[in-house]
Amino acid sequence: EVQLVQSGAEVKKPGESLRISCQGSGYSFTSYWISWVRQMPGKGLEWMGRIDPSDSSADYSPSFEGLVTISADKSINTAFLHWSSLKASDTAMYYCAREFATSSGAGWFDPWGQGTLVTVSS
Amino acid sequence: EIVLTQSPGTLSLSPGDRATLSCRASQSVTSRYLAWYRQNPGQAPRLLIYGASNRATGIPDRFSGSGSGTDFTLTISRLEPEDFAVYFCQQYGSSPSFGPGTKVDIK
Numbered sequence: 001e002v003q004l005v006q007s008g009a010e011v012k013k014p015g016e017s018l019r020i021s022c023q024g025s026g027y028s029f030t031s032y033w034i035s036w037v038r039q040m041p042g043k044g045l046e047w048m049g050r051i052d053p054s055d056s057s058a059d060y061s062p063s064f065e066g067l068v069t070i071s072a073d074k075s076i077n078t079a080f081l082h083w084s085s086l087k088a089s090d091t092a093m094y095y096c097a098r099e100f101a102t103s104s105g106a107g108w109f110d111p112w113g114q115g116t117l118v119t120v121s122s
Numbered sequence: 123e124i125v126l127t128q129s130p131g132t133l134s135l136s137p138g139d140r141a142t143l144s145c146r147a148s149q150s151v152t153s154r155y156l157a158w159y160r161q162n163p164g165q166a167p168r169l170l171i172y173g174a175s176n177r178a179t180g181i182p183d184r185f186s187g188s189g190s191g192t193d194f195t196l197t198i199s200r201l202e203p204e205d206f207a208v209y210f211c212q213q214y215g216s217s218p219s220f221g222p223g224t225k226v227d228i229k
Binding site: 035044045046047061095100102103104105106107110111112113114115 | 216
């Protein structure tokens with residue numbers, strides 16, 4: 001069974017750093033991109049960026065460039081999303097998803113991880 | 123950036139009813155590169171349709187997608203209890219973007 005399993009919920013203070021993870025199983029991890037998607041409370045879905053685990057090349061939505069870092073360790077089939085200094089406005093659910101690449105350079109997402117809830121509060 | 127709008131915002135229907143959801147793009151979506159997802163409360167989104175009309179693995183045939191260019195439709199022929207959820211469209215003809223969602227609730 002193809003699945004993505006994310007790390008558990010986090011409660012952090014503003015200014016702290018954080019790294020959350022997404023481990024893939026049941027498929028060749030290096031054959032598909034991993035994307036990260038944000039969902040703020042009660043809101044819609046926002047694509048943040050993606051990584052190609054085969055060479056760790058990443059690209060970002062302009063809305064998130066410089067605010068987060070996406071990385072991967074193919075030896076443990078895991079992708080990461082990292083913040084160096086959290087803000088209260090980073091409070092959200094974060095999903096990873098396997099992305100099926102197409103000729104356009106983007107793709108659809110399947111499956112999705114179960115989500116990691118990040119709460120940033122003083 | 124391609125902006126997606128979805129209508130209606132909320133659709134109130136009964137189990138067994140037919141649901142028709144619309145997704146409109148601000149510019150033409152390349153090669154019908156459009157997907158649909160269902161998100162049940164407290165759960166991650168689940169892929170239903172990709173390539174505008176291709177059902178994902180394990181998705182029942184009551185779900186169908188159509189459209190091209192800037193106008194796309196998701197049709198659910200007979201609503202089951204688990205179909206009362208929020209539906210998002212997503213384009214991948216360029217940098218991925220999602221519509222704001224349509225909530226299907228029980229009338």
